[in-house]
Amino acid sequence: MTDSDVIDSYARDRTFVEPGKPLGAVLATSREDVETTLRWATENRVPVVPRGAGTGLAGGATAGDGSIVLSLAKMTAIRELSPADEIAVVEPGVITADLDRAAREHGLMYAPDPSSYEISTIGGNLATNAGGLRCVKYGVTRDSVLGLEVVLADGRVVNTGRRTLKGVTGYDLTGLLVGSEGTLGVITEATVRLRRAPQRPPATFAAEFGSLREAGAAVSAIVAAGCQPSLMELLDRATLEAIDDMRNIGLEAETMAMLIGQSDASDGEAAVARMEELCTANGATFVAVSSSPQETEQLIGVRRMAYEAKERLGACLVEDVCVPRSALADMIGAIEAAAVRHGVRICTVAHAGDGNLHPVFVFEHGTVEPPPEVWAATDEVFTHALSLGGTLTGEHGVGVLKRRWLDMEAGPVVRDLHHSIKAAFDPLGILNPGKAI
Amino acid sequence: MTDSDVIDSYARDRTFVEPGKPLGAVLATSREDVETTLRWATENRVPVVPRGAGTGLAGGATAGDGSIVLSLAKMTAIRELSPADEIAVVEPGVITADLDRAAREHGLMYAPDPSSYEISTIGGNLATNAGGLRCVKYGVTRDSVLGLEVVLADGRVVNTGRRTLKGVTGYDLTGLLVGSEGTLGVITEATVRLRRAPQRPPATFAAEFGSLREAGAAVSAIVAAGCQPSLMELLDRATLEAIDDMRNIGLEAETMAMLIGQSDASDGEAAVARMEELCTANGATFVAVSSSPQETEQLIGVRRMAYEAKERLGACLVEDVCVPRSALADMIGAIEAAAVRHGVRICTVAHAGDGNLHPVFVFEHGTVEPPPEVWAATDEVFTHALSLGGTLTGEHGVGVLKRRWLDMEAGPVVRDLHHSIKAAFDPLGILNPGKAI
Numbered sequence: 001m002t003d004s005d006v007i008d009s010y011a012r013d014r015t016f017v018e019p020g021k022p023l024g025a026v027l028a029t030s031r032e033d034v035e036t037t038l039r040w041a042t043e044n045r046v047p048v049v050p051r052g053a054g055t056g057l058a059g060g061a062t063a064g065d066g067s068i069v070l071s072l073a074k075m076t077a078i079r080e081l082s083p084a085d086e087i088a089v090v091e092p093g094v095i096t097a098d099l100d101r102a103a104r105e106h107g108l109m110y111a112p113d114p115s116s117y118e119i120s121t122i123g124g125n126l127a128t129n130a131g132g133l134r135c136v137k138y139g140v141t142r143d144s145v146l147g148l149e150v151v152l153a154d155g156r157v158v159n160t161g162r163r164t165l166k167g168v169t170g171y172d173l174t175g176l177l178v179g180s181e182g183t184l185g186v187i188t189e190a191t192v193r194l195r196r197a198p199q200r201p202p203a204t205f206a207a208e209f210g211s212l213r214e215a216g217a218a219v220s221a222i223v224a225a226g227c228q229p230s231l232m233e234l235l236d237r238a239t240l241e242a243i244d245d246m247r248n249i250g251l252e253a254e255t256m257a258m259l260i261g262q263s264d265a266s267d268g269e270a271a272v273a274r275m276e277e278l279c280t281a282n283g284a285t286f287v288a289v290s291s292s293p294q295e296t297e298q299l300i301g302v303r304r305m306a307y308e309a310k311e312r313l314g315a316c317l318v319e320d321v322c323v324p325r326s327a328l329a330d331m332i333g334a335i336e337a338a339a340v341r342h343g344v345r346i347c348t349v350a351h352a353g354d355g356n357l358h359p360v361f362v363f364e365h366g367t368v369e370p371p372p373e374v375w376a377a378t379d380e381v382f383t384h385a386l387s388l389g390g391t392l393t394g395e396h397g398v399g400v401l402k403r404r405w406l407d408m409e410a411g412p413v414v415r416d417l418h419h420s421i422k423a424a425f426d427p428l429g430i431l432n433p434g435k436a437i
Numbered sequence: 438m439t440d441s442d443v444i445d446s447y448a449r450d451r452t453f454v455e456p457g458k459p460l461g462a463v464l465a466t467s468r469e470d471v472e473t474t475l476r477w478a479t480e481n482r483v484p485v486v487p488r489g490a491g492t493g494l495a496g497g498a499t500a501g502d503g504s505i506v507l508s509l510a511k512m513t514a515i516r517e518l519s520p521a522d523e524i525a526v527v528e529p530g531v532i533t534a535d536l537d538r539a540a541r542e543h544g545l546m547y548a549p550d551p552s553s554y555e556i557s558t559i560g561g562n563l564a565t566n567a568g569g570l571r572c573v574k575y576g577v578t579r580d581s582v583l584g585l586e587v588v589l590a591d592g593r594v595v596n597t598g599r600r601t602l603k604g605v606t607g608y609d610l611t612g613l614l615v616g617s618e619g620t621l622g623v624i625t626e627a628t629v630r631l632r633r634a635p636q637r638p639p640a641t642f643a644a645e646f647g648s649l650r651e652a653g654a655a656v657s658a659i660v661a662a663g664c665q666p667s668l669m670e671l672l673d674r675a676t677l678e679a680i681d682d683m684r685n686i687g688l689e690a691e692t693m694a695m696l697i698g699q700s701d702a703s704d705g706e707a708a709v710a711r712m713e714e715l716c717t718a719n720g721a722t723f724v725a726v727s728s729s730p731q732e733t734e735q736l737i738g739v740r741r742m743a744y745e746a747k748e749r750l751g752a753c754l755v756e757d758v759c760v761p762r763s764a765l766a767d768m769i770g771a772i773e774a775a776a777v778r779h780g781v782r783i784c785t786v787a788h789a790g791d792g793n794l795h796p797v798f799v800f801e802h803g804t805v806e807p808p809p810e811v812w813a814a815t816d817e818v819f820t821h822a823l824s825l826g827g828t829l830t831g832e833h834g835v836g837v838l839k840r841r842w843l844d845m846e847a848g849p850v851v852r853d854l855h856h857s858i859k860a861a862f863d864p865l866g867i868l869n870p871g872k873a874i
Contacts, residue, residue, distance in 0.1 A: 084762065086762070129609075140603055158848075159848070162827070163826040164761055164826070167831055169830055169839075172579070178609070180608055196663035265703075322601040324519075324522040356603050393604065395605060396605070397605050398605070417595065418607055424861050
């Protein structure tokens with residue numbers, strides 16, 4: 001496609017980052033389309049920006065001037081689903097939740113579940129090594145990938161990894177390609193691991209706390225007790241207020257944090273009862289518990305509304321720091337301090353069991369770029385996360401948004417290695433230039 | 438050290454591969470020793486062969502003529518163990534089981550448990566991405582590593598990864614270094630993930646079958662039923678005979694295979710009862726079940742004797758193919774056929790839940806190199822494993838022993854990428870040359 005109005009919709013992701021003017025867009029329907037595109041791009045030294053559904057939150061799929069957008073969204077086949085081997089072979093455009101649903105017909109599940117999983121693609125999840133709510137028990141996308149078919153920058157095709165659960169033949173190219181944000185190759189097929197789906201509905205609790213410190217202590221206690229939640233989400237007061245504004249949830253004046261947890265284990269009700277006790281022991285003012293699917297949906301529904309509720313408040317810069325679990329309360333405190341110091345509204349949701357926080361910086365609707373005070377607050381949040389032994393991004397990726405902080409975390413030798421590896425895969429530098437590293 | 442008699446003991450691993458004559462050996466006690474060694478080696482273009490305890494089974498630590506052996510075995514400090522964050526920071530010479538024991542004092546465990554874990558080092562486990570018996574539930578070494586400190590070939594130090602459970606800043610250098618068999622850098626510190634130790638002793642079963650086909654079907658049924666064993670080992674008739682010869686275990690004439698399984702879950706007894714049912718339903722002639730620690734030790738003890746029992750029969754070439762789980766019985770059949778066709782004694786033990794088989798090719802004691810019929814049988818086994826969608830090595834690594842089959846699995850484009858990555862990390866090619874890729 002070369003119609004510039006149409007292309008524009010393929011040139012951006014879910015961030016505010018303004019794209020350039022791409023030359024055109026290719027909607028690949030086969031590996032051969034991808035090969036042809038990349039051979040042409042190599043011959044003509046044209047940058048290629050691969051993309052899935054464009055739900056990224058770091059600008060990783062933002063297309064620049066003179067580039068070709070290469071969409072994999074039309075490659076939607078689930079080529080194989082083997083219950084005996086608990087694997088599936090999928091094209092990159094498969095919607096994440098569709099794969100999960102297909103697996104569930106066989107008593108299996110595809111575990112990685114980024115919040116966008118009803119609209120994001122497996123290919124996009126692979127590019128960013130996406131996380132999700134179930135990570136706390138089942139790991140991130142990389143933990144569910146066994147092998148890849150990849151078209152390299154010069155159009156050559158390579159198969160990495162395997163169909164087996166274990167394997168150590170050669171370097172881990174599969175793991176290297178996952179999370180490389182389309183800068184090393186274009187994934188045209190993935191062999192992913194499925195897991196047994198829980199055999200009954202999960203048991204769930206939602207606990208309210210008068211302080212974040214107490215909620216953080218409850219998280220630590222739950223982990224230390226070995227309760228192994230399959231989901232554990234923390235919402236701060238600012239997030240709860242935004243949700244209460246949108247849909248009255250009867251938010252109490254003294255509630256400063258809510259912790260929502262689940263267990264999908266066979267003894268899940270006992271695990272949730274234990275988590276309830278630990279919340280109460282750590283000062284929870286109210287705890288609801290349920291194992292009925294409808295009530296569970298209501299409890300989890302509060303968490304699901306978080307992003308939509310924040311978008312009503314203004315434009316959103318969604319951040320993604322991750323800290324050692326014991327530093328969770330400290331990190332939330334630092335986020336709140338940055339909000340006050342810079343006069344910025346920040347609403348925070350955390351995948352608490354992983355120490356992964358999403359502070360959402362809210363600024364005025366219609367503003368093209370976040371104002372300076374937002375960047376100043378962001379900078380403070382990143383600096384503090386790193387000082388706690390944390391990282392800039394737990395699951396969203398670096399894209400273009402976080403490149404300016406990269407050296408602060410990784411340092412010059414890692415930068416050298418990144419660029420040497422990039423050159424090994426893509427010597428002309430045509431694959432998604434200016435992203436990830 | 439430059440005394441050639443002493444060096445010789447540092448120049449070999451547990452394989453029959455004969456080393457060359459190294460120039461000397463360095464027993465590093467600090468990162469600085471490693472930096473000094475590698476800077477000197479770079480200046481003088483001298484190959485460096487890093488090693489841990491030398492328990493490898495693929496010749497990965499075999500030192501060549503004119504090389505420097507760099508032993509990390511004296512770097513044995515557990516620098517940090519954080520129960521709150523469930524991580525440990527360790528030097529590479531720490532014995533794997535020692536880390537596990539240190540973790541258990543805090544109700545935690547270090548999950549990866551290669552059979553050699555009482556004598557192997559974390560550094561060696563990292564170099565080979567070692568597996569073990571608990572992999573079926575807890576994954577391989579790579580799944581337990583969060584970050585590394587690594588000295589590069591030129592003596593520069595790099596920190597990869599992080600202390601957090603999740604993180605996607607830049608390429609996955611940690612995962613790339615794990616399993617690279619000392620060819621990309623020398624690991625001087627690792628930040629590893631610990632897990633909650635099971636709160637009670639595991640429940641265990643041992644089932645005897647009149648055919649391998651039935652045992653294979655029981656494995657499939659156990660997986661399909663979602664029993665999630667924490668260990669599931671299969672022993673063939675040849676292995677059982679070797680064990681029975683060494684220590685009378687009352688092996689019945691009709692027993693062709695034994696399956697030993699465990700569950701360490703909180704409802705482990707129920708899980709093992711279900712596994713017992715499934716064994717019986719699939720033709721088991723006898724099943725013993727226990728959850729007493731002493732009886733469990735006896736049942737597992739049979740498996741532990743396997744390697745020692747085989748070593749009494751002759752010199753051993755221990756192989757390590759891995760196939761999709763549903764192909765387990767097919768692969769065992771192919772191994773037996775190769776044994777008959779080539780007149781070679783092969784005893785097979787499998788980490789059945791992972792599809793990872795260890796056919797042990799037995800040949801005459803005192804023979805320097807396996808005879809041609811052993812190589813012919815090995816070749817047939819590898820070829821068959823690959824035809825089933827399997828891999829040459831599930832957990833031991835490529836070393837020098839499996840390089841001749843590498844292209845058959847990986848192909849020329851992967852080879853190119855391997856060598857480009859190697860050149861990016863080690864442009865002079867001084868790190869463990871001739872291994873892994």
